[in-house]
Amino acid sequence: MQLDFIFSIIILIFSVVIHEVSHxxxxxxxxxxxxxxxxxxxxxxxxxLEWFGSFLMPLMSYFLxxxxxxxxxxxxxxxxNLSNQRWGEALVAFAGPAANILITLVLGFFxxxxxxxxxxxxxxxxxxxxxxxxxxxxxxxxxxxxxxxxFSVLPNSLMEVRxxxxxxxxxxxxxxxxxxxxxxxxxxxxxxxLITGI
Numbered sequence: 001m002q003l004d005f006i007f008s009i010i011i012l013i014f015s016v017v018i019h020e021v022s023h024x025x026x027x028x029x030x031x032x033x034x035x036x037x038x039x040x041x042x043x044x045x046x047x048x049l050e051w052f053g054s055f056l057m058p059l060m061s062y063f064l065x066x067x068x069x070x071x072x073x074x075x076x077x078x079x080x081n082l083s084n085q086r087w088g089e090a091l092v093a094f095a096g097p098a099a100n101i102l103i104t105l106v107l108g109f110f111x112x113x114x115x116x117x118x119x120x121x122x123x124x125x126x127x128x129x130x131x132x133x134x135x136x137x138x139x140x141x142x143x144x145x146x147x148x149x150x151f152s153v154l155p156n157s158l159m160e161v162r163x164x165x166x167x168x169x170x171x172x173x174x175x176x177x178x179x180x181x182x183x184x185x186x187x188x189x190x191x192x193x194l195i196t197g198i
Contacts, residue, residue, distance in 0.1 A: 007122070008068045011129050012058055015100060016072040017048045019133060022099035024075040027092045032081035040075045048072040067185065069132055074143065086152075093148035100134035103127070108195035127196060131188045139184075141176055142169035 021043060024035030035041055040048065049055070053071035061069045082088030107123040110116055116123070140150035142165050151162050165172060192198070 004125075005062060008062070008125060008129065009058055011126050012068050012070050012133075013045050013049065013054060013072075014043075015103070015126070015130050015133055016054065016070060017043055017045050018099050018103070019096040019137070020048050020072045020075045022095040023077065023092055026095035027075075027077035027082065027088075030082045030084055030088050030091070032077050032079075034077045034081065035075045038076055048075075067132065068129055069136065090149045090152035093145040093152075096145050097134040097137045100130040100137075103130045104134070104191075104195055108192075111196040111198065124192075124196065124198070128188065128192055131191050131195075132184070135184060135188050135191065139176065140165075141172050142166050144173075 021041060024041050027034065028036055028041060050071075050073045053073075055070075058068050058070040061067055077092055079085075079089045079092075082092070084091065104127045107127050111120055111123050111127070137144050138146040138149070140146040147165060147169075154162060
């Protein structure tokens with residue numbers, strides 16, 4: 001159990017680091033140097049981790065809920081520096097979950113077709129953790145990535161929705177965690193089954 005937990009924490013740390021670095025590199029590719037100047041275009045975990053989201057939250061979620069969830073410090077970027085002003089912010093936001101999804105598809109392929117079978121349990125853990133990260137971050141509640149994607153497609157007539165969500169993000173997020181989180185894990189389990197065939 002302890003080895004499983006330690007391995008899961010290591011996987012979570014590197015998964016959230018890859019998630020955040022992906023945000024930074026996409027912003028950098030569109031002309032924003034903010035993440036570069038902040039020293040965040042690196043896979044060095046020490047540049048990205050925070051005590052609550054990267055250590056305390058995984059501990060609490062593991063011992064209270066039996067799963068691992070957490071986050072790193074958000075990579076900073078300036079949307080006004082992006083070359084694509086229409087979709088740039090959404091592309092930067094989607095880069096993080098997309099990186100996690102790519103990891104799940106590659107390792108899920110190995111699991112489904114019996115490649116490196118001796119590593120199947122490890123691959124399954126990596127896939128599941130990355131699916132949780134991707135799915136959770138696509139929820140359209142600030143400050144999650146899904147909110148930036150949602151805001152980029154909202155017509156001007158619905159901009160008050162953005163204002164409401166940003167103003168009340170803490171309360172909306174708490175409501176989600178207490179009343180809607182129960183729907184995330186079954187969704188992740190379904191995604192896991194579809195990708196891996198298990």
